[in-house]
Amino acid sequence: MHSIAVKVFNCVCEFGHQFEGWFDSVESLDEQIKAHLVACPYCDTTNVKRVPTASYVLASRDKAKTQISEKELEAEIRSKMYTAARKLLKGSENVGERFAQEARAVHQGKAPIRTIHGRCTLEDAEELLDEGINVLPLPEGVVHENN
Structure with missing residues (x-):
């Protein structure tokens, strides 16, 4: 041990x-x-x-x-x-499967600035990071339906 x-x-x-x-x-x-x-x-x-x-x-x-x-x-x-x-996650908006698109829209000023969370592929997350959009991948089990 x-x-x-x-x-x-x-x-x-x-x-x-x-x-x-x-x-x-x-x-x-x-x-x-x-x-x-x-x-x-x-x-x-x-x-x-x-x-x-x-x-x-x-x-x-x-x-x-x-x-x-x-x-x-x-x-x-x-x-x-x-x-x-x-x-x-408290107070963030769950945008579900639209996460990558919504993160880009917020970053580009095409959507209101707010904290969001949702789902995306690893490739999408890497692309967002390459574009200068800060994302934080979270392990399964962190996000509950009420987040």
Whole structure:
């Protein structure tokens, strides 16, 4: 089993919810907070900050609690990515299979500027990127019918 050591940090959101975050370093936590990638587990806001954490030494029997497997870490990262992607989708318009055409129309000023999402082929996405149109491919399962 592969594992990595993580540090536990105390965080608080703008609404006063306190929670712990497990990160590999204080720098990693601060970068993720700045990029709004850390969300409160109670209210899902990304307006959070790190609060002072009392130092403590783990007893050897507790060290396993601060180590998680790569598989668990990947699952946690995937979960956070899906949450972030769903936040991007909030308030966006689902244009379905017309995504490539609608993205071009918005980019060219032929359609109202707004955030859209939909489906297109990999080739369509590559063409949009080549044309300077920013698109973000999302994995299956991120978009729900209510997005």
